[in-house]
Amino acid sequence: MEAKEKSAGQQLKDRLAYQFKHIGQTHPEDIEPALAFCEDYKVFMNSSKTERECTAYLEKLAIDHGYSAFDPAKKYNAGEKVYYVNRSKNIFLVTFGKNSLAEGIRFNIAHIDSPRLDLKPFPLYEQDEIAYFKTHYYGGIRKYQWGTVPLAMHGVVMLKDGTQVKVCIGEAEEDPKFIVSDLLPHLSAKQNQRPLNEGLRGEELNIIIGNIPYHDEEVTEAFKLKALELLHERFGMTEADFTRAEIEMVPAYKASDIGLDRSLVGAYGQDDKVCAYTAAMAAFAVKDPTFTTVTVFTDKEEIGSEGNTGMASHALDHFVEDLCESAGARKREVYRHSICLSSDVNAAYDPTFADVFEKNNSSFLGHGPVLTKYTGARGKSGSNDASAETMYKVINCMEKENVCWQIGELGKVDEGGGGTIALFMGDMDVDTVDLGVPVLAMHAPFEVTSKLDIYHTYKAFCAFYR
Ligand code: MN
Ligand code: MN
Secondary structure (H helix, E strand, O other), X not given: OOOOOOOHHHHHHHHHOOOOOOHHHHOXXXXXXXXXXXXXXXXXXXXXXXXXXXXXXXXXXXXXXXXXXXXXXXXXXXXXXXXXXXXXXXXXXXXOOOOOHHHOEEEEEEEOOOOEEEEEEEEEEEEOOEEEEEEEEEOOOOHHHHOOOOEEEEEEEEOOOOOEEEEEEOOOOXXXXXXXXXXXXXXXXXXXXXXXXXXXXXXXXXXXXXXXXXXXXOOOOHHHHHHHHHHHHHHOOOHHHXXXXXXXXXXXXXXXXXXXXOOEEEEOOHHHHHHHHHHHHHHHHOOOOOOEEEEEEEEOHHHOOOOOOEOOOOHHHHHHHHHHHHHOOOHHHHHHOOEEEEOOOEEEOOHHHXXXXXXXXXEOOXXXXXXXXXXXXXXXXXXXXXXXXXXXXXXXXXXXXXXXXXXXXXXXXXXXXXXXXXXXHHHOOOEEEEEEOEEEOOOOOOEEEEHHHHHHHHHHHHHHHO
16 A cells, blocks of 8 residues: 655654654664663662672672772773772772863763661560561651562671671572561551551561570560571671661562563662663773763662762762872863763653653653653752753764653652752762653662663663763
């Protein structure tokens, strides 16, 4: 059948109106590579549930990809790759560019902390013959979602003699898991009357760790003692050592494919390790870039980026100062000419909860990375709000290399809001914009992303570095 010629109006619309299509429609050839790309992503997610584990995993990958530890006394040539680890919780990956440092850096910054349940400094107690951990949640969680979720225990303990012990229970198939209980429907009539944000309250996020007593009629708190005995056997720790520990309770779920078509990935902590993974892969892939690239994996974003492993600190600034000294460049000149992707996730449009989104400015699963011009709340407050020039530069990078991308706001005006690290790079006098993967059920114990988006985010980061 001969194609019918388009009407004048259709032709005009083709020329003037914005087309917004699923990558599966416009680039069906990308489906297979996207599915293949996400196989290693799932492995990464299962090995990187905390910022420390993620840093260690990326350090190992970086060394495998020919990176060496940064030496501030050394001069580096174009194409050389170095890394720097900050306090076991951040890693910075550098590829030196052909241009001088004074011509600016291409920064790409993702965060590797995710919402979770942290143990309190004295977490261990027993109540009515059950041993528990008391927790203080980290980041913005919907507390009711964390009941009856299998949890794993991750972290480090500093023993009295200064030895550091790594803790990880609940990840191996045969490992025990841990759990926060919730009421049965038969007895929850009163709890059902609570507002959703109090479905489970902060002091109800108590984690069950045991139910067998230490066998001694004379001893009190025998269930707690049994737990202490087991922890001592395994880690050599005592109750006091919890005060020198960082223990994070995270979902024990493994990353998996979602959907009959395996189009999606379900995993804990995809905010923001989906951007961390794609950023790392782009950093590894870049060879002889024009501009020096600095890929940053940061911590504490979920609680405001405070502390010396968060982006509000001077940790990155000091590192850039070291780079400048080694290259004989002026730091302020470097920043002024730099451009930064704040690579963080955004909320994917959810058809089931459509009323919190403004559809024309929402990001859709399968439409590519989301370019978020501004975040914030109540009139863009707390937002970096990228300039038209910065939007142009980043969009241009992507379109030159056929990367699918989309625009996204975090929900309707005044529906809520959120922030990223973008404003901290803005403070440093760097042009910055948010770019990342859309996520369904963000901050839930199991978050969902699209493989096509992940793949095109990787492509976007590669394009940005080239
Ligand atoms: Mn995030
Ligand atoms: Mn977040």
